Amino acid sequence: MHATEASVRPPQRRWATLLIALTGRRLAVTALAAVLVSAAINPIFATPYVELLARVMLIAALLLLTFSYAEQWQVKWLPRWQVQLLAVALAAPVATFLAYLISLSGDMQAFMSWPRLSGFLIISIVAMTFGLLLALGALFRERDAQLRAQALEFALAKEQLERQALDARLDLLQAQIEPHFLFNTLANVQELVETGSPRAGPVFQSLIDYLRASMPRLNQSHATLGNEIALVRSYLELMSMRMPDRLAVRYTLEPNLLPLRFPAMALLTLVENAVRHGIDPSEEGGEIEVGAQPVAGTGEVCVWVADTGVGMPETAHTGTGLSNLRQRLSAFFGASATLDFVEQAAGGLRAEMRFKALD
Numbered sequence: 132m133h134a135t136e137a138s139v140r141p142p143q144r145r146w147a148t149l150l151i152a153l154t155g156r157r158l159a160v161t162a163l164a165a166v167l168v169s170a171a172i173n174p175i176f177a178t179p180y181v182e183l184l185a186r187v188m189l190i191a192a193l194l195l196l197t198f199s200y201a202e203q204w205q206v207k208w209l210p211r212w213q214v215q216l217l218a219v220a221l222a223a224p225v226a227t228f229l230a231y232l233i234s235l236s237g238d239m240q241a242f243m244s245w246p247r248l249s250g251f252l253i254i255s256i257v258a259m260t261f262g263l264l265l266a267l268g269a270l271f272r273e274r275d276a277q278l279r280a281q282a283l284e285f286a287l288a289k290e291q292l293e294r295q296a297l298d299a300r301l302d303l304l305q306a307q308i309e310p311h312f313l314f315n316t317l318a319n320v321q322e323l324v325e326t327g328s329p330r331a332g333p334v335f336q337s338l339i340d341y342l343r344a345s346m347p348r349l350n351q352s353h354a355t356l357g358n359e360i361a362l363v364r365s366y367l368e369l370m371s372m373r374m375p376d377r378l379a380v381r382y383t384l385e386p387n388l389l390p391l392r393f394p395a396m397a398l399l400t401l402v403e404n405a406v407r408h409g410i411d412p413s414e415e416g417g418e419i420e421v422g423a424q425p426v427a428g429t430g431e432v433c434v435w436v437a438d439t440g441v442g443m444p445e446t447a448h449t450g451t452g453l454s455n456l457r458q459r460l461s462a463f464f465g466a467s468a469t470l471d472f473v474e475q476a477a478g479g480l481r482a483e484m485r486f487k488a489l490d
Contacts, residue, residue, distance in 0.1 A: 157195060160265065165191040168261055176250060186230045190254065193226035194219055194262045198269070212270050219266045223259035227251055323373065338369060356423060356434070357389035359398045363421055366399060370406050377416025378406070388423045388432060392489045394463045400456050401436040401482045409440025409479055416440070417479060432488050437481040442474060460484060 168191075169184040176183055201218035202211070209217070231251055235241050242248070320338055323331035360382075367380045402421065410417050417439035426433050453470070460468040464486035473481045 157199070157269065160269075161191045161195045162188070164261055164265060168257060172253065172257060175253070177246070178250070182234065186234055187254070187258075189230045189233070190223075190226045190258050191262075193229065194222055194258065197222040197226075198262075198266050215270065216263060216266055219262045220259055223262050224255040227255040227258055230254075333372060354393055354395040355389065356391045356393040356398075359393050359395065360384065360389065360421070360423075362396070362399050363402050366402060367406075367419065367421075370410075374410070374416060377413075378410055379416075379418040381418060381420045383420060383422035383424070385424050388425065388488075391432065392463075393434075394459050397456055397459060397463075397484070398434060398436065400453070401484075404453070405436050405438040405440070405480070405482070409438035409442060411440075413440045426485065430487060431485050433483060433485050435481055435483040437475065437479065439475070439477065439479040442478070442480045460486065464489065 165188045166184065169180065169187045172187075173180050173183055178186075197218050198215055201215040204211070204214055228251065231242055231247065232239075235247075242251075317338075320331065320335050324335075367378070371378050371380065398421070402419065405419050410419065420435075420437040422437070423432065423434045425431070457470050460470055468486035469484070471483050471485075473483065475481055
């Protein structure tokens with residue numbers, strides 16, 4: 132036969148656990164029950180109320196100790212809650228007998244009189260009934276607390292898994308967008324080389340310098356809008372070297388927004404599209420404006436890229452890069468984040484992102 136956990140637990144640890152189990156709530160409920168039971172049965176007893184209350188209070192205290200102590204015992208063939216209820220049921224007549232002996236100073240002959248035996252029987256039944264009811268109430272409350280704790284634990288685990296899945300999704304989307312950006316930039320350099328432009332060498336060197344500076348930032352998990360603006364500046368400086376007479380750049384930025392968390396390369400994707408689909412096809416070129424401002428009264432932030440080029444063809448709105456960007460914005464800022472394109476009256480296109488800033 133194997134020893135149970137409770138049977139091998141050191142006595143000091145048992146008593147420490149018992150004291151922890153005697154919570155203020157349990158003591159208060161036990162005392163209140165003793166007062167109410169004493170008042171209810173007082174009319175059928177000749178014993179003074181104060182003496183009866185003391186007797187019932189002692190019985191209630193002994194039952195509470197029994198219930199709390201039985202909480203530490205484990206029996207293979209009985210669940211713990213059944214052990215506690217059985218212990219209370221058996222302890223009720225024993226506690227009543229002890230209370231009578233104490234009140235009679237151990238006089239067994241006085242106890243054996245019929246009035247006291249009948250009183251003992253009544254109090255034992257009442258103690259057993261109310262003791263079991265209170266024990267069941269405590270067990271139900273304990274079970275409810277355990278279920279709430281488990282539900283909270285499951286919710287935290289689910290939230291952690293969802294966060295991990297979101298991080299994995301963002302990593303995948305970013306892994307898709309980075310080659311797209313690099314290949315497009317290299318295609319621009321290739322075009323200069325193939326046309327024999329004297330600017331090919333300086334532009335290629337600028338590209339190398341740009342990639343050396345920007346590559347460490349591309350996979351930042353806590354990138355900010357300021358980081359993204361720095362990348363955009365580097366990219367537009369590179370593009371300005373490729374077409375110095377056809378590209379002008381303007382920034383409209385709220386400095387307080389620069390520390391905000393922002394998905395890496397999200398703004399760069401829109402700037403690249405403005406150059407590729409707006410400025411490049413235009414013989415006169417045009418201006419690109421990059422801006423970020425809070426939206427008054429909404430708690431939202433608006434980040435935009437506007438160009439005065441030929442605009443973006445309708446088919447480009449659903450391209451891989453922009454579809455990818457919409458998914459990244461939704462994954463990063465939530466479903467309320469939006470990406471819209473508006474044709475400007477003076478020509479060109481305005482791409483606008485709106486989202487709730489993250490803490």
